[in-house]
Amino acid sequence: MSAGPTGMDEQTTQSPMEQKLRRVVGKITQLPALPDNVLKITRIIDNPHSTAEAVGREIAKDQALSAQVLKLVNSGFYGFSNPISSIPHATVLLGFNVMRSLVISTSAAGLISKSFPGLYEHSLACARTSYMLSRSLGLEEPEELSAIGLLHDIGKVVLTQYLKDECQAVFSLVSKENIGFYEAEQKVMGVTHVDIGRWLLEKWHLPPQSVEPIAMHHQFDPESEYRNRAAIVHLADLLVRAEGFGSGGDNRMPPVNHQALRFLDIGPGDLKMLMDEMVDQLYDIPRGQ
Numbered sequence: 151m152s153a154g155p156t157g158m159d160e161q162t163t164q165s166p167m168e169q170k171l172r173r174v175v176g177k178i179t180q181l182p183a184l185p186d187n188v189l190k191i192t193r194i195i196d197n198p199h200s201t202a203e204a205v206g207r208e209i210a211k212d213q214a215l216s217a218q219v220l221k222l223v224n225s226g227f228y229g230f231s232n233p234i235s236s237i238p239h240a241t242v243l244l245g246f247n248v249m250r251s252l253v254i255s256t257s258a259a260g261l262i263s264k265s266f267p268g269l270y271e272h273s274l275a276c277a278r279t280s281y282m283l284s285r286s287l288g289l290e291e292p293e294e295l296s297a298i299g300l301l302h303d304i305g306k307v308v309l310t311q312y313l314k315d316e317c318q319a320v321f322s323l324v325s326k327e328n329i330g331f332y333e334a335e336q337k338v339m340g341v342t343h344v345d346i347g348r349w350l351l352e353k354w355h356l357p358p359q360s361v362e363p364i365a366m367h368h369q370f371d372p373e374s375e376y377r378n379r380a381a382i383v384h385l386a387d388l389l390v391r392a393e394g395f396g397s398g399g400d401n402r403m404p405p406v407n408h409q410a411l412r413f414l415d416i417g418p419g420d421l422k423m424l425m426d427e428m429v430d431q432l433y434d435i436p437r438g439q
């Protein structure tokens with residue numbers, strides 16, 4: 151810390167919270183980068199002059215990535231009656247946005263599974279539920295919503311891996327005061343996994359239609375351009391927590407945002423039906439971790 155203009159150490163003039171925040175943000179500058187090949191793929195996808203063949207060719211250069219993406223494409227999730235065997239073909243069928251989401255989700259999945267126990271299962275459950283909800287509620291691009299659902303708690307991954315002291319303090323407060331993870335983050339750091347997730351995904355050059363819903367999944371903003379996506383991710387998170395798929399790092403349900411539910415025009419009867427459908431579809435994901 152450098153001396154301030156008065157000659158006094160600046161640290162002494164900062165509140166403890168400000169010092170903490172600066173420390174967190176300082177560490178955040180070391181956020182993990184996407185692998186070079188994934189960055190190159192996303193750059194090609196973002197170029198309006200790129201063709202599906204060019205995107206497909208770039209993905210296909212990485213055999214492990216192509217295999218994982220094709221596995222997802224053929225998982226039954228996308229409803230293709232015949233298996234898709236080539237990445238360029240998948241790109242033509244699914245479009246650039248979905249391919250970007252698939253490539254980033256595939257890379258992020260490994261990172262998420264290295265976080266605390268149950269977060270990967272929670273994220274996967276949220277991905278599938280976001281997809282199911284967007285289809286049931288007639289929203290466009292359910293595939294993108296699925297990727298957003300997978301990434302919605304990516305800030306918690308960063309916290310576990312890059313902010314170990316703060317993460318430890320958050321977990322201690324969660325159990326000591328029996329509060330939610332989000333509330334404990336606010337008390338410990340003044341920022342939450344939502345802010346950290348936004349910083350990371352912006353660094354990864356994800357478009358606002360993916361970043362905003364993630365940044366809003368605990369604080370719904372009815373004025374936001376992406377409010378329908380944010381409402382879906384918020385609801386998916388709640389349903390998954392209510393049924394105990396995986397773990398969000400605490401034993402408390404996140405508060406329900408009634409505005410988001412009203413926005414989706416979901417009544418109590420619909421909620422029960424959607425919940426039953428979700429439980430059916432998530433049969434292979436463990437509960438109560």
Ligand SMILES: [Fe+2]
Pocket residue numbers: 302303343367368
């Ligand atoms: Fe969250």
Ligand SMILES: [Fe+2]
Pocket residue numbers: 272276302303387398
């Ligand atoms: Fe979550």
